[in-house]
Amino acid sequence: MKIDILTIFPDFFRGPLDFGIIRRAQEAGLAEIAVHDLRQFTHDKHRTVDDRPFGGGEGMVLKPEPIFESLEALAVAPQSERRSGEARESVILLSAQGRRLDQALAGELSGLQRIVLICGRYEGVDERVGQFLADREISIGDYVLSGGEIGAAVIVDAVTRLIPGALGNEASARQESFTAHPPVVAGEGPSSTCSSGGLLDYPHYTRPADFRGMTVPQVLVQGNHEEIRRWRRRTALEKTLRNRPDLLAQAALSKEDQEILAGIAQDKLS
Ligand code: SAM
Secondary structure, three states: OOEEEOOOOOHHHHHOOOHHHHHHHHHOOEEEEEEEHHHOOOOOOOOOOOOOOOOOOOOEEEEEEHHHHHHHHHHHOOOHHHHHHHOOOEEEEEEEEEOOOOOHHHHHHOOOOOEEEEEEEEOOOOOHHHHHHOOOOEEEOOOOEEHHHHHHHHHHHHOOOOOOOOOOOHHHHHHHOOOOOOOOOOOOOOOOOOOOOOOOOEEEEEEEEEEOOOOHHHHHOOHHHHHHHHHHHHHHHHHHHHHOHHHHHHOOHHHHHHHHHHHHHHHHHE
């Protein structure tokens, strides 16, 4: 997958793209990430990328010309093809006003051949970029950041780890929090661990089994796979109910899950 980032602060990405799974995915040729400096697409001696807003008001706005020109240099498919889904490419404007990023959207993007991420700054980006150039706007949450760079790094991370082969252990992506419809891996039998099914992940422990008197649940130490599976499902349900009850409405709940939830409700009453 190819990922291009358009920004006025290219140095921002020196750290975030150089570690762990993102670095390994690049080394393995699974992700090719390029950062482009929007100032290289300016034509005045001050390399101006922003200007005052029409109609007056606070702050500066990123000008359209450098963004349009940098995208033309990347030779991506026309907006109409991208919008219709004919092209396996997407040009994404980072914006607090965009569709909120979630695991399903990250999964959708990971299936594309190329994404281009446009990072706004100041009061934002000239509206014509969202209207005539990008095919979607994405927000990473309901708060306002100073620029799109952190959002772009978040998208690169969430998307890259879903590219097949990017995680050493494919099963771990399927059982993670929010994973609603785990992808089927050809030739693989049922997993001994439970898939998330749209819930939060279950708790994880490692050695030592007793750390300063804080002990690992016995069921995990004893090694009975069926009991471990049930314990993981129950704790995932408990945690989701406690921290994100909204997820339960859309989660794929089995008969066993319903029984566990009824048991949790019963325990609360007694
Ligand atoms: N005036 C804009 C508004 O009220 O929506 C905020 C502009 S913000 C200070 C500057 C840039 O940061 C935006 O153009 C966008 O690229 C980025 N940004 C801010 N919040 C974001 C969020 N929640 N998700 C993604 N990008 C964000």
